[in-house]
Structures are given as C-alpha cells and as structure tokens.
Amino acid sequence: MHTRLGLVLRFTSVLAVAVLVAANPAAADPKAGDDVTTYSDSAGRVTAIVAAPGKTLRTGTGDATAHLKAYARRFGLNAKHFVVERVTALPGGTAVRFQQQAAGVPVLGAQMIAVLDDSGSLLSLHGNLSAAAAKDAKPGKKAGDVRGLAQQAFAAEAQIAAAALEEAEPQLAWFDPAIWAGTPSKGQVRLVWSVKVEPTSLAGWGGEILFDAFSGAEVLKLSHKHEISRAICDANTTYVSSSSICLAKNASRIEGGAVSTVADVNYAYDYFGATSTYYQTNFGYDLTANIGSTGKGDNVKRLRAIVRACVAGYGCPMQNAFWNGKGMTFGPGFASADDVIGHELSHGVTEHTSGLTYSSQSGAINESLSDIFGEFTDLTDGLGNDSAGVRWDMGEDLPASIGVIRSMSDPTRFSDPDKVSSSYWYTGTNNSAYVHINSGVGNKAAFLMVDGGTFNGQTITGLGLAKAAQIWWRAQNTLTSSATYNELNTVLPASCRALVTAGIGGLTSADCTQVDKVVLATEMHLTPAA
Numbered sequence: 166m167h168t169r170l171g172l173v174l175r176f177t178s179v180l181a182v183a184v185l186v187a188a189n190p191a192a193a194d195p196k197a198g199d200d201v202t203t204y205s206d207s208a209g210r211v212t213a214i215v216a217a218p219g220k221t222l223r224t225g226t227g228d229a230t231a232h233l234k235a236y237a238r239r240f241g242l243n244a245k246h247f248v249v250e251r252v253t254a255l256p257g258g259t260a261v262r263f264q265q266q267a268a269g270v271p272v273l274g275a276q277m278i279a280v281l282d283d284s285g286s287l288l289s290l291h292g293n294l295s296a297a298a299a300k301d302a303k304p305g306k307k308a309g310d311v312r313g314l315a316q317q318a319f320a321a322e323a324q325i326a327a328a329a330l331e332e333a334e335p336q337l338a339w340f341d342p343a344i345w346a347g348t349p350s351k352g353q354v355r356l357v358w359s360v361k362v363e364p365t366s367l368a369g370w371g372g373e374i375l376f377d378a379f380s381g382a383e384v385l386k387l388s389h390k391h392e393i394s395r396a397i398c399d400a401n402t403t404y405v406s407s408s409s410i411c412l413a414k415n416a417s418r419i420e421g422g423a424v425s426t427v428a429d430v431n432y433a434y435d436y437f438g439a440t441s442t443y444y445q446t447n448f449g450y451d452l453t454a455n456i457g458s459t460g461k462g463d464n465v466k467r468l469r470a471i472v473r474a475c476v477a478g479y480g481c482p483m484q485n486a487f488w489n490g491k492g493m494t495f496g497p498g499f500a501s502a503d504d505v506i507g508h509e510l511s512h513g514v515t516e517h518t519s520g521l522t523y524s525s526q527s528g529a530i531n532e533s534l535s536d537i538f539g540e541f542t543d544l545t546d547g548l549g550n551d552s553a554g555v556r557w558d559m560g561e562d563l564p565a566s567i568g569v570i571r572s573m574s575d576p577t578r579f580s581d582p583d584k585v586s587s588s589y590w591y592t593g594t595n596n597s598a599y600v601h602i603n604s605g606v607g608n609k610a611a612f613l614m615v616d617g618g619t620f621n622g623q624t625i626t627g628l629g630l631a632k633a634a635q636i637w638w639r640a641q642n643t644l645t646s647s648a649t650y651n652e653l654n655t656v657l658p659a660s661c662r663a664l665v666t667a668g669i670g671g672l673t674s675a676d677c678t679q680v681d682k683v684v685l686a687t688e689m690h691l692t693p694a695a
C-alpha cells in the first residue's frame with residue numbers, strides 16, 4: 166500500500182519532529198509535519214503522537230506492547246511500567262489501553278492508548294500520564310482499616326441498607342492530582358486504598374472512595390449516580406424499595422410483548438429500542454449485550470427500567486431520571502424524551518468503553534458524550550418532536566414543568582460554556598454542577614462538527630451526523646478514563662485521521678481539517694480556569 170519513498174519520508178519526519186520537541190521544550194501547540202503530528206503539554210512533555218491519514222507510525226502485526234516499547238521514551242517513560250488493561254475492536258482496527266504503574270501499583274487514570282489499524286500497525290499513541298517514580302508501595306494502614314467504609318458511605322448517600330450494595334476488596338493505587346486537574350504531572354503521588362462499591366439491584370448506586378494509605382483519610386469520593394436534573398416535590402405515591410428490580414415476571418411490557426396501557430411504559434420500551442438501533446446500526450454495538458443486566462430468577466441480559474418511580478430523597482412524584490449501572494429509574498413523565506433516554510443509556514456505554522470518571526473534566530466529557538449520543542439518536546430516530554426549532558435542544562420532550570435543560574448549538578442559552586475560556590466555565594466545587602455545565606464545550610464541538618458554522622474566528626463546514634458520529638464513537642473508545650478537553654484536542658483529530666486511513670464512514674482529509682477547526686474554535690487546546 167505504501168511506496169518505499171513514502172516509508173523513507175515518514176521515518177525522516179518522525180525524527181525531525183522528535184528533535185524539534187527536544188529543542189523547544191516549552192512548546193504547547195501541536196507540531197505539524199507531513200506525516201506525523203506530535204502534541205506536548207505546557208511543560209513540554211509529549212502527550213500524543215499521531216500519524217497522518219494513510220500513514221502509520223510503525224508497521225507491525227498487532228503487538229501493541231512492541232509499539233509502546235518503540236515509542237515510550239518519546240513520552241519520557243519506560244514501557245515496562247505499562248500493562249495492557251483492555252483491547253477494544255474498532256471499525257478498521259483496534260484500541261489498546263495500557264495502565265501506567267509505579268512500583269507495580271496502578272496510577273489512577275494514568276493511561277496510554279495505542280490505536281492500531283486492521284493490519285496491526287500503529288496509527289497513534291496518546292496518554293494522560295504521570296511522572297510518578299515511586300520505588301515501593303508500602304501502606305501504613307491495612308486493607309482491613311478501610312474495609313466497609315465505602316459501602317456505608319454510599320448506602321447513606323442513597324438512603325438504603327448497606328446490604329443492598331456490594332463492596333470489592335480494597336486495592337492499593339497511586340493518586341496523582343495532576344492527572345485529574347489536566348496539568349502536567351510533577352510525579353507528586355499519594356498512595357491510597359481504592360474501594361469500589363456496586364449496587365445489587367436498581368435501588369441505590371455505587372462508586373469509589375480513595376482513602377489515604379497512611380492516615381486513612383478520605384482523599385476522593387466518586388459517585389456513580391448519573392442524573393439528568395434535580396427538583397423537589399411534595400406529593401407521595403409509590404416508592405421503589407431495595408427489592409424493586411424490574412424482573413421479567415413483573416414487567417408491564419417485555420420484549421415482543423403487548424403494548425401497555427401506561428404511556429410511560431411504552432415510551433421507555435420504544436426509546437430503549439431507538440437507542441439500541443442507533444448504536445447497532447452506526448457502530449455495530451449491541452447495547453443489551455454490553456450494558457444489559459441480569460436479575461434474580463431472570464438470568465437474561467436486559468435493558469431494565471422502572472417508570473413512574475419514586476426514590477427516597479428525591480420526593481414523590483420524582484422529577485428526575487437516572488442510570489445506576491443496573492438500569493434506569495424514571496419519575497412520572499420522564500420516559501417521554503428520546504434524547505434523555507439516549508443520554509442515560511449512553512452513560513452505561515461510557516462506563517463500558519472509555520470509563521470516563523464522573524468528576525472534573527472527565528466527568529464533563531462523560532456528560533457531553535451522553536448528550537451527544539442521546540441527541541444523535543434523537544435527531545435520527547423519527548420519534549418525538551424532531552422539528553427544526555428544537556434541533557440540538559436536550560429535553561424538548563420532557564414534561565413542560567421541566568422542559569429543555571440544555572442547548573448543544575448554543576450552550577450559553579442556559580449559562581453553559583461554549584468554549585474553554587467562556588466566562589460560563591464552572592470552577593466551583595459542586596461536582597454535579599461542574600459536569601453538567603462544563604459539558605457545554607464538548608456539546609458545542611459536536612454541533613459545529615455536524616452542522617458547521619462560524620464560531621470564535623473559525624468557519625467550519627459541517628460533516629453531517631453520520632461522519633461526526635464515527636469520530637465521536639472512536640473518541641469514546643480511545644479516551645483515557647481521566648480525559649480532559651486537552652486530550653479531546655488530540656483524540657478528535659486523531660480519530661478522524663485513523664478513520665480516513667481505515668476508509669470508514671467516507672471521511673476525508675478535508676473533513677479532518679474541519680475537525681481541527683472545531684477543536685480550535687472550542688479552545689480545547691487551552692487549560693480551563695481552575
């Protein structure tokens with residue numbers, strides 16, 4: 166496929182860029198070359214190396230570890246500190262996710278992603294990486310000192326019995342705050358016990374708590390609850406108890422079964438179907454197999470929902486809808502919006518693909534990907550209100566008491582940022598506010614990529630929904646779990662170029678130039694205010 170001349174030029178170019186980066190360590194902007202683009206952070210450390218369309222960084226037959234060995238030193242790291250965590254098949258290739266370790270213990274969120282083409286050659290490498298150089302990992306506190314605390318904390322948060330949650334054995338890990346702040350790592354890591362909790366039914370939700378491995382103090386608490394909005398009500402009808410998982414024998418409507426007399430049941434059924442069809446048709450991704458759950462005496466994976474539910478702590482009727490890792494729970498009327506259902510199910514997809522942590526910038530991108538795939542589903546499913554006036558609105562089919570909650574074409578309509586430097590960028594400490602507000606930057610990028618337009622000095626030709634969807638899907642599968650907008654700044658253009666190389670979705674180099682303008686217009690290369 167490549168000419169000999171092409172190969173020679175390619176390797177020459179790789180070397181030239183490497184020298185340039187070494188000679189100019191303060192460079193923050195991508196260095197463009199004919200065949201390869203190298204990205205660095207504000208401290209001059211390399212964060213991504215991406216081949217041009219039709220080119221590869223290194224030929225091979227699928228040994229991602231060999232690829233990493235050849236390139237790790239460009240990132241200032243040793244390949245022996247990485248272990249393969251996950252291999253994901255993509256249209257036209259594979260994404261291999263490596264977890265970074267120090268002294269044999271994982272550095273939370275520190276990952277390197279290698280993207281290979283379908284012959285196993287390397288297309289790109291990028292990472293959110295730690296400078297941790299610890300020689301040993303000896304905790305002062307034992308696992309037994311923190312065991313049970315996370316289970317109690319999440320039970321209290323959800324107002325359910327601790328027995329309704331399952332806690333995994335505490336695991337040692339390094340916590341590098343720079344990984345989550347999106348700033349260059351100084352290697353200042355803290356040894357922690359990471360304790361994960363999962364719900365055993367549709368009641369409650371899980372999460373993860375990091376405890377300092379010496380003092381035992383809580384370092385970080387990450388709740389896995391995803392909610393679309395909040396409201397307080399004063400009525401009181403039916404509550405979901407910890408035994409209220411939706412089993413087939415109790416279902417009002419089951420796969421292929423008769424239409425229900427309850428409108429909310431049919432909405433949930435139809436919109437689960439619409440989202441499933443969207444993922445299957447566009448990405449060959451089986452929603453039920455990947456995010457479905459099983460229940461007691463109902464050992465078949467299903468997308469499960471309880472509609473017209475009330476949940477303790479939310480009031481009744483509950484003015485909300487959420488995904489908790491096992492299924493969805495809707496307050497009365499909340500199953501009526503196809504974009505909201507696509508949004509919530511996409512949280513399940515994110516959990517099983519990029520695994521974006523629901524906190525800080527990775528949480529904002531998690532929220533944005535849910536809005537993006539929820540709205541992409543809405544715009545193509547022929548269901549609900551699809552009129553031009555509500556294009557890119559989130560929640561236009563929600564009950565009038567809630568109504569539209571966000572705009573992806575103009576996030577500022579709801580005081581959400583449309584670019585990283587926006588005065589609407591939220592810097593406060595409320596995590597729910599942070600992720601639901603700062604998702605605006607990703608949402609604006611998705612709108613610009615699809616419909617185009619002039620924004621922030623860039624005039625963009627829209628790629629349309631089908632092409633843009635392939636780029637965002639590849640990003641969903643190749644982002645690290647701690648991704649920042651700065652990582653999207655490299656991953657969106659790299660995804661486009663890999664798709665051109667793979668000949669997928671009809672994408673062209675000219676399209677990728679538009680993607681470059683999208684990330685520039687939304688300022689993903691900038692570090693947000695803290």
Ligand SMILES: [Ca+2]
Pocket residue numbers: 503542543544545546547548549550551
């Ligand atoms: Ca629709």
Ligand SMILES: [Ca+2]
Pocket residue numbers: 504540543555557558559560561
């Ligand atoms: Ca919508």
Ligand SMILES: [Zn+2]
Pocket residue numbers: 391392393508509512532535
């Ligand atoms: Zn959400």
